[in-house]
Amino acid sequence: MKIKQSIPLIFAVTLTSLSTMAQTVFKVQPNQIKTEIQPTMWGVFFEDINMGADGGIYAELIKNRSFEFYKPLMGWTLEGKKVEGEMLVLNRGEANSSNPRFLRVLVNKEPKSMVNEGFRGMGIKAGLRYDFSFLYRQAKPGIKLQLELLNEKNEVIGKGEIIPTSVGDTWHKQEVSFNATATANKGKFRVTFSGEGTIDVDMISLFPSDTWKGRKGGLRADMVQLLADLKPGFVRFPGGCIVEGHDLSTRYQWKKTIGPVEGRELIVNRWNTEFAHRLTPDYYQTFGLGFYEYFQLAEDIGAQALPILNCGMACQFNTAEVVPLDQLEPYIQDALDLIEFANGDVNTAWGKVRAQMGHPKPFNLKVLGVGNENWGPQYIERLKLFTKAIKTKYPEIKLVNSGGTDPDGERFDYLNTELRKMNADIIDEHYYRKPEWFLQNAARYDNYPRNASKIFAGEYAAQTDKVVSVNNRNNLKGAISEAAFLTGLERNADVVIMASYAPLFAHIEGWQWTPDLIWVDNLQAYGTPNYFVQKLYSTNRGTHVVGLTSKNAKAAVGENGIYASTVIDKQSNELIIKVVNASDKEQKVTFDIDNAKGIQTQAKLTSLTSNSLDDVNSIDKPKQVFPKESTLAVKKKQIVHQLAPNSLSVIRVKLN
The missing domain is CATH 3.20.20.80 (Glycosidases)
Structure with a gap:
């Protein structure tokens, strides 16, 4: 079957031509339960x-930690003089089909360094502990790993070292932690191999401790x-x-x-x-x-x-x-x-x-x-x-x-x-x-x-x-x-x-x-x-939808740019009203609360709006558009609210 949709007769997009707005009056019936609201309603x-x-x-801060990208060294930059065969990506194929590649590093007298760029850089925080780990395999000891956090200027802002000790044909995991000394939004990570010998490495990993x-x-x-x-x-x-x-x-x-x-x-x-x-x-x-x-x-x-x-x-x-x-x-x-x-x-x-x-x-x-x-x-x-x-x-x-x-x-x-x-x-x-x-x-x-x-x-x-x-x-x-x-x-x-x-x-x-x-x-x-x-x-879900009526049947679905719904929370015994003014005019709305005994004389109001429809939040201004809390008086079981243009208001009031 094809479901017919009910569409409001007047849309908010036509409202800018209206110079005056009549007051909208709703009757709220908190004792008229319409339906239950599922705990899964908003996810x-x-x-x-x-x-x-x-x-x-x-x-994870390391990009391509196991060398499995289409380009095996994507995200990594090898520093210093490059000698053929001293850093090789090997592929085990079917021997380890889920993680076939690893890096073999041959170190003679000259240290070998590689830098990971992270995911559009690494976020590094001053004073925070960073946890490094890697898998390795070596025939005999002889190599040390120097670990360095770098800022945008390639200055060292944290360092540690690790000496792999296990030997044999099996892979081993080893870890070490160290602290950052400064903050960087686009930091990097350098690992330097020094000493003498050959080591296989995989799953090179770096995590912040504040997970x-x-x-x-x-x-x-x-x-x-x-x-x-x-x-x-x-x-x-x-x-x-x-x-x-x-x-x-x-x-x-x-x-x-x-x-x-x-x-x-x-x-x-x-x-x-x-x-x-x-x-x-x-x-x-x-x-x-x-x-x-x-x-x-x-x-x-x-x-x-x-x-x-x-x-x-x-x-x-x-x-x-x-x-x-x-x-x-x-x-x-x-x-x-x-x-x-x-x-x-x-x-x-x-x-x-x-x-x-x-x-x-x-x-x-x-x-x-x-x-x-x-x-x-x-x-x-x-x-x-x-x-x-x-x-x-x-x-x-x-x-x-x-x-x-x-x-x-x-x-x-x-x-x-x-x-x-x-x-x-x-x-x-x-x-x-x-x-x-x-x-x-x-x-x-x-x-x-x-x-x-x-x-x-x-x-x-x-x-x-x-x-x-x-x-x-x-x-x-x-x-x-x-x-x-x-x-x-x-x-x-x-x-x-x-x-x-x-x-x-x-x-x-x-x-x-x-x-x-x-x-x-x-x-x-x-x-x-x-x-x-x-x-x-x-956070204002409520447990049940309750009655909301007005003289105009369309008042809650776009009449004069106003949209509204009402619920109660049986656990906290509160009435919750959500009302949107999608017009560019301030509008007055009145909620008459029917059959409510012992309603409190003050309601909590949370409003979301801003100066312009084009306003956005950003890293620099994360709260340019942000909810603000205040109160509304409840007189003779009535709540009167002056709706700001282009706003969402949530009203909560305790019932008996």
Whole structure:
């Protein structure tokens, strides 16, 4: 079936011509429960795009630490006089197919130095401890490694040394730590081999000690903290288009991302050369951030894990490769094994693997995605096979199914019809559209079936210029349009049970796609206006949608540029009102609170706005667009609020 969309009669884009605004009066009915809001309502979606993992949240500072890039020494510069044969990259091939290459260093009398440039440089902090480790193999001792942190001027700002002592044909790991003496945003790392002899080295690694929860080899704490501050209901991972891969050989395979990091097989990131305007030939996936770490991250921040798996289809925008149906079984088995990895007892095959990695307790996986943004009959026929196998063995697992690439059109209509025939648990709808689209579609879900397949707004972001434009910006205009749209998702929480902005992270010097929720450089991270919209919704989620009416039935979905939704939090016994003014005029709005006994006389107000729709946050001005808190009086069960132009307001008031 094709779902009809209810579209407001008057849009915010027409409001600039209005010179005066009548007061809007709403009746709020906190005792009129409309529907429950799922704990998963507001979440986050992580994909390794824009250097989100390597060079981003994964805190490793060394680029190409195991010499597995297409160019084995990419990221490394050999210093001094180069003598043929004194530094060789060897390839073990099938003897170690997951990590075939290593570096052999022959040292005579002259020291041999090599410098790693990091991921657009290395963020180095004065006084912080840095943990170095490497794998090595040598026939006899005789070589010392001098380790140096360098600033932008190649001045040494931290140093240590390590003397490998073990000998023999097997590989050994050795570690040492040392402190930085100064700060650098674009530092480098030098390792110098001195003495006499031959040594094989691999997995040359350097981590800051201030990782999330202090875990060695862990995640960047400031980036994780921004996620934790959102209090997300779920974390969707690992993508996104990297699930599919440019072709099936570069698809994401979760089993290759677990176990010891030196055994995780590196692959090229599918965003490596996707966009001609942002070619990134040094963009690879080491999978130091793998499926175990994803589950652990979700658990750390109190969110459900939502893994997405390949369904036997490569990206349809690229090669559109598919696995023949009679060869799909290994893909289906991967899904079944993942559920066992997440939930299985320690006596099961994959539950034992999880326990050996340090987590005997199950991760309590509840939801699993089959395919990402796939479409057409080829998707449906593969999805049916996955669904039958998973539901037979794990009927309690809810499945997320792809609604395609767009919120309307032939692809969407076909998938929507077929998925509803299958009684799909959850349909994943994506919308990358201009801000006006979000304003015009705040009522999108008002007429969706209430007792059928649920909706996951899995990827959305207002495109201030156009999709895949380098000129898209995370400005106030986009953020306010999203805030208006989210009132419609919240109002229809019986239909929409999950939502997440996309993409999540972007490095200011390593991005392929914009806009993005959180931007970082090598030392700092900041939230965009869009981030603060997400935070205001997720930290003011509430437990139930309640009644909101006015004389004009359209008042909450764009009349005069006003969009509103109301919820209660039964745990804190608070009424929470979210109201957006998407016009360029200040407007007065009154909320009459019906049947509320003992309502407090003061409400907490949090407002997000700025002086211009073009305003953005930045490394230099991370809080140019930032929520501000104040109070509002509650008189005779009424809250009167003067809405600033282009603003989101969240009002919280205690009930009896």
